[in-house]
Amino acid sequence: MQHIQKAFAGIKALDNASLSVAGGEVHALIGQNGAGKSTLIKVLTGAYRRDGGSITFAGAAVDFGSPLAAQRGGIATIYQEVNLVPLRSVAENIFLGREPKRFGLIQWPAMNAEAARLLTELGIELDVKRPLGSFSTAIQQMVALARAVSIQAQLVIMDEPTSSLNEREVATLFGVIRGLKQRGVSVIFVSHRLDELYAVCDRITVMRDGRTVFAGNMSDISRLQLVEQMLGREIKNAGAQTGFVRSETGGVARPLLSASGVVRGTRLSGASVEVGQGEVVGLAGLLGSGRSELARVIFGADQADGGEVSLGGQPVNFRSPSEAIKAGLGFCSEDRKGEGIVPELSVRENLTLALLPRLSKAGVVNTQQQAEIVERFIAQLGIKTSDPDQPIRELSGGNQQKVLLARWLAMNPKLLILDEPTRGIDVGAKAEIQRLIGELAQEGLGVLMISSELEELIEGCQHVTVLRDGKTVANLSxxxxxxxxxxxxMAQGLEPEDAPRPPTQPPTQPVSA
Structure with a gap:
């Protein structure tokens, strides 16, 4: 793929991107969210039409008009979200659209036998007549792989194939990948787990902001250099680049939140973090490190399989976000549009959404009190809106984010969890929100902030906890x-110098949970 261009509504998703994969090669494709990986794959497989550039496959120029055309041309794609039919049998899914027939009738015994043989080669023994949906996500992922193998593809694309697999299943998958390589089949391997890349891949392409920024042998680039390429950061001393003014807490902060040894499925396997009153604590790590998953467990949106969470020194086990909210927690999700705002509701309704139970009596909202609160926070946070009843979807991204912050500040929380609070907003609004976060912490609010921007972590946080592959690997202060x-x-999972975080001091008086 050379000089690939793709834009959506005038915004470039791919800008002169390139990708070159040799026959019988396992090729890693990596980059942060929005880097353009998925768009590049969709252009290759015909899901998107490219605006410019050329694609050559097996020595011939190609222009696949659909994913089906790409499949027939020898390219199989296995997505992170398994796109098979759960109510059909395992065998039917493997041969969907390619069922062996005689006189127009499906040859069920032959199809079932061949499906069982393919799965056996992958180390999987199961009843191929059972519905696919009756099996775990890991098994469904292996069935998708068996389907790719069955079409005798020349190129297999695997998008985060290990995200739902345990260690034994990952080892089996790597064995299959090496088997494909020996047969001359090429594999594009998309993953954010660096250890996996170095274990199974020959070469690598790194994308950032829709461009290809590095392509070379895995053996020629260190983990640290790889992380620098992904983030577009060189090690240097720079002046202040954010709206934060980091303030030290003036001694040991009173403990507010403590999460220890949190385990959830394959995403978290020993994650820990502490936040004191009046502290901004950062959660750092590459995409897929478990940052958002840990935040969701703390907030009660997901349930942990193991570990402990305490608030104000008291153990808690929130079974839902509503319980966390009652205990004094707020959470601004990374997905502002999908999990934050309600687009068709007004600024007023969005801002007071979490506060409605306190503003209501017998199901009737006190509109006067609601209006006073909305006006106060619009003025305090400088939310630019023509009217409190203006639909929030008409506001800029920065102002939408301010409304979400106001939603939680109106609840007078003890702890505010912010997942990428400044992503996708303009520079001016970003600086305002960063300044606001710092001011809130100075007033005693505890803030747990997830950010992919190193400047925000360096300039805005008293402590930073680094996650890697679902584990806490470093605490910096x-x-x-x-x-x-x-x-x-982030790259090695270890600190180059020991920088232990001092233990939090017990509170002089009880802190209610």
Missing amino acids: GGSITEPQLLHA
Whole structure:
């Protein structure tokens, strides 16, 4: 793929991107969210029509008009979200659209036998007549792989194939990939787990902001260099680049939140973090490291399989977000449009959404009190809106984010969890929100902030906890929060220098949970 261009509504998703994969090669394709990986794959497989550039496959120029055309041309794609038919049998899914027939009738015994043989080669023994939906996600992923193998593809694309697999299943998958390689089949392997890339891949392409920024042998680039390429960061000393003014807490902060050894499925396997009153604590890590998953467990949106969470020194086990909200937690999701705002509701309704139970009596909302609260926060946060009843979808991204912050501040929370609070908003609004976060912490609010921007972590946080592959691998404090330390911890899972976080001091008086 050379000089690939693709834009949506005038915004470039791919800008002169390239990808070159050799026969019988396992090729890693990586990049942060929005880097253009998925768009590049969809252009290759015919799901999107490219605006420019050329694609050559097996020595011939190609222009697949649909994913089916790409499949017939020898390209099989296995997506992270299994796109098979759960109510059909395992065998039917493997041969969907390619069922062996005689005189127009499906040859069921032959199809079932061949499906069983393909799965046996993958180390899977199961009843291929059972509905696919009756099996675990891991098994469904292996069935999708068996389907790809069955069409005798020349190129197999695997998008985060290990996200739902355990260690034994990952080892089996890697064995299959090596088997495909020996048969001359090429594999494009999309993953954010660096250990997996170095274990199974020959070469790598790194994308950032719709461009190809690096292509070469895995053996020629270190983990640290790989992380630098993904983030577009060189190690250097820079002046302030955010609206944060980091303030130290003036001693050991009173403990507010403590999560220890949190386990959830394959995404979290020993994640821990602590937040004190009046602290901004950062959660750092590459995409897929478990940052958002840990935040969701703390907030009660997901349930942990193991570990402990305490608030104000008291163990808690929130079974739902509503319980967390009652205990004094707020959560601004990374997905502002999907999980934050309600687009068709007004600014007023969005801002007071969480507060409605307190504003209501016998199911009737006190509109005067509601209006006073909305006006106060619009003025306090500088939300630019023509009217409180203006639909929130008409506001800019930065102002939408301010409304979401106001939603939780109106609840007078003890702890505010912010997942990528400044992503996708303009520079001016970003600086305003960063300044606001710092001011809230100075007033005693505890803030747990997930961010992919190193400047935000360095300039805005008293402590930074680094996650890697679902585990806490480093805790940095104060002056040790530097680009080299963060990059090294994210890439290697270890700090280049010991920087232990001092233990929190027991509160002098009880803190209610």
